Amino acid sequence: MMPGITDVPSAGEPGLSTTAERKIVTASAGEAPGKDWVIVARGLTREYDMGGEIVRALRGVDIAIRRNEYVAIMGPSGSGKSTLMNLIGCLDTPTAGEYWLNGMLVSDMNDDELARIRNREIGFVFQTFNLLPRASALHNVELPLVYGGVPGAERRKRAEEALDSVGLSDRKLHRPNELSGGQRQRVAIARALVNRPSILLADEPTGNLDSTTSAEIMNVFEQLAESGQTVIMVTHEAEIAAHAKRVVVLRDGMVESDDRREKFAARISG
Amino acid sequence: MHLLDAIRLAFQTLRVQKLKSFFTLVGVTIGVMFLIAVVSIVEGMGSYMENDFVAKLIGTNTFQLRRFPSISDASESEWREWVRRPRITFDDAKEVAAALPPGAMWSVESSDNIAIESRFSRPRELEASAVDGDYFRIRNMEVAQGRLISPQELALGSRVVVIGQEIATRFFPRLNPIGRTLKVGGTSYEVIGVAAKQGSIFGISLDRFVIAPASSPLQRIVNPHGLIDGMKVKMPTTEGMFDTRETVRQVMRARHKLRPSQPDNFVMETSESALEFWKKIEGNLVIAGVILPAIALIVGALVIMNIMLVAVSERTREIGIRKAIGAKYRDILAQFLVEATTLSIIGAAIGVALGIILSQAIAALSPLPASVAPWSIITGILVGAGVGVVAGVYPASRAARLDPIVALRAE
Incomplete structure (x- = not known):
């Protein structure tokens, strides 16, 4: 047993939802997970040095996510969910612990290798959309392919297909400021998917949208998940999290609970 | 990322920020303009000296026997020796x-x-x-x-x-x-x-x-x-030039009764020897003509560096987005370097055009002849590119080193 596991506090609640997940996480460090597992984090720790004071944002998080899962990561602010998202998204590396993404040990990679992984394996959807304001929708969607070294003609074709798939065929040459919030987020989703990533990683994807548009976007995620796309969504809203098939709750830098949706729903309502 | 993409991106940015880009260019433009103008005038005078002036003064395959050189920058003591020479x-x-x-x-x-x-x-x-x-x-x-x-x-x-x-x-x-x-x-x-x-x-x-x-x-x-x-x-x-000059020298040395140890007290100028004097002035003119534009170019480089630093901080979020979706260190470095270089090459190209116009204007309005040398155009453009690279390196590497998480949080 790894020490991280015994640290999980939530009295009586198991940190991981199934025994298979428990098993893959508690396997000896450095052991590559099988092909089914898109994400395996073992004892993920991230500390920040804030002017001499060490802040422990994550204190040994264990998570295992299978291919095609639809997972929400929840928690109040300060729970470490943003830090965890940065680690899962390969924007950051852990102070300690292992992070396996699609069979690759990401936690040891340098900046350029991380950039390549982000380009190929991860599709980001942000709360604030994060589109390039001066570029057309099409160019925004093309961007990951530009950095992936895809030649121009194919790039354009794939970007157009991605925009078609989110229902924005007629908005290709519009700039972000000419689009509604929902349309912007769709462009962002098209951009996230254009490189056929292993995971779609969404950070509060409905945070800047009204409830109708939110429902629309959640609908898109649901369809994607159903079509076999692995989706990981970080949110502080239980309602949004409840759309996912599985909900991981963080508190104080540790996994507080990791349940199927039904159990999670039962617990928060009860 | 391909260079072509980087260049396209640079032009996009320039199109969006026309006024700012224009001011960025001015330093480089002025530097290159004067570089071209000065070099053109010096070149023009040079080819004029070689083809017209000396040919009119002395002529080809011709030498001139004189007491002392017709064109020179002789020192005081040389002059004193020359005026004592027999006529x-x-x-x-x-x-x-x-x-x-x-x-x-x-x-x-x-x-x-x-x-x-x-x-x-x-x-x-x-x-x-x-x-x-x-x-x-x-x-x-x-x-x-x-x-x-x-x-x-x-x-x-x-x-x-x-x-x-x-x-x-x-x-x-x-x-x-x-x-x-x-x-x-x-x-x-x-x-x-x-x-x-x-x-x-x-x-x-x-x-x-x-x-x-x-x-x-x-x-x-x-x-x-x-x-x-x-x-x-x-x-x-x-x-026959060399032998004939020797013959004339011997005749003159005999007539002036010079001993073998004594130097000639007359000169035999050819167009080449008259040109040597010009070459000396030309060298100095080129140095002076290069230092002044160089100062403008240094100022231009500082302006570009400053503008690029501003651009990097204004576009921090954009850099964060690009890094998040897979831009590597060198992609961002290339983006800003190409942008700075494109800027300064455009500045240099405008400078070349203005420099040509300026030197033609000088040629038309003054007796100074000016001929624009092709190498000076190429040099002007290359200098522009060099200024861009030098000015762009620091801002670009700052941009490329940004932490994507921090950059994404920027407003």
Whole structure:
């Protein structure tokens, strides 16, 4: 047993939802997970040095996510969910612990290798959309392919297909400021998917949208998940999290609970 | 990311930020403009010196025997030595002419400013030359009207003159000067020819001259006591030049009774030796002409660096987005470097265009000739590119080093 596991506090609640997940996480460090597992984090720790004071944002998080899962990561602010998202998204590396993404040990990679992984394996959807304001929708969607070294003609074709798939065929040459919030987020989703990533990683994807548009976007995620796309969504809203098939709750830098949706729903309502 | 994508991106950014880009360019534009203008003028003067000036002054395959160099930047002490040298005389010239190989041409010339007058104009001090030998053939001078001075007239010292175009119009306005009388230094001469137009150097007309035989009374006024200003020797080809110069040197050393240890106390100038002086000035002009634009270019580089630093901080979020979706260190580095370089190349290109216009304007409005050298255009563009790279490196590496998480949080 790894020490991280015994640290999980939530009295009586198991940190991981199934025994298979428990098993893959508690396997000896450095052991590559099988092909089914898109994400395996073992004892993920991230500390920040804030002017001499060490802040422990994550204190040994264990998570295992299978291919095609639809997972929400929840928690109040300060729970470490943003830090965890940065680690899962390969924007950051852990102070300690292992992070396996699609069979690759990401936690040891340098900046350029991380950039390549982000380009190929991860599709980001942000709360604030994060589109390039001066570029057309099409160019925004093309961007990951530009950095992936895809030649121009194919790039354009794939970007157009991605925009078609989110229902924005007629908005290709519009700039972000000419689009509604929902349309912007769709462009962002098209951009996230254009490189056929292993995971779609969404950070509060409905945070800047009204409830109708939110429902629309959640609908898109649901369809994607159903079509076999692995989706990981970080949110502080239980309602949004409840759309996912599985909900991981963080508190104080540790996994507080990791349940199927039904159990999670039962617990928060009860 | 491909270079082409980076360049396209740079143009996109420039299009969006036209005004800012324009101000960014100004420094580089001014620097390159002056670089091109200065180099063009110096080049123009250089080719002018080589092709026109020296050829008109001395001529090809020709050397000039003189007491001291006609063009130089001699020091005080050199001057003092030169003025002590014995002067060249008619007798020297005769002996030199006798020693020349067949086919060689020679001429002697003495000039001074003399009062010239005609019935149609007030007197004026202008240059008059007393010449002998193959003067007209060496100078390649032909007449527009009348004829040249014949060998018989040269030998007899006839009172005849060939005049330049300006002299013709000044002293015989709207008249045919041939056969009319021109008073040179108080003696009357018959105008027998008007020379073809000679043009000008550095705005000084070459058509203001009066030429009379060396044996005419003029000689005594311009150079008394059998002295001459100098003697020219022209060889039919380059080959005989060296040997002929040696022959002339030996004749002159013998006449000046120089011991073997003593240096020559006369010079034999060729167009090359006259050009050496020019080369020396040209070097200095180029250095001065490069330092001033260099200062403008340094300022231009600082402006670009500053603008790029502002651009990096303004576009922090964009950099964060790009990094999040997979831009590597060198992708971002390339983006900003290419942007800075594109900016400064555009600036340089505008500078080249303005520099060409400026040098043409100078050539048109002043006697300074200007010719734009192709290498200076290429250099201008390369300098622009260099400025861009140098100015872009620091901002670009700052952009490329940004932490994507921090950058994404930027407003």
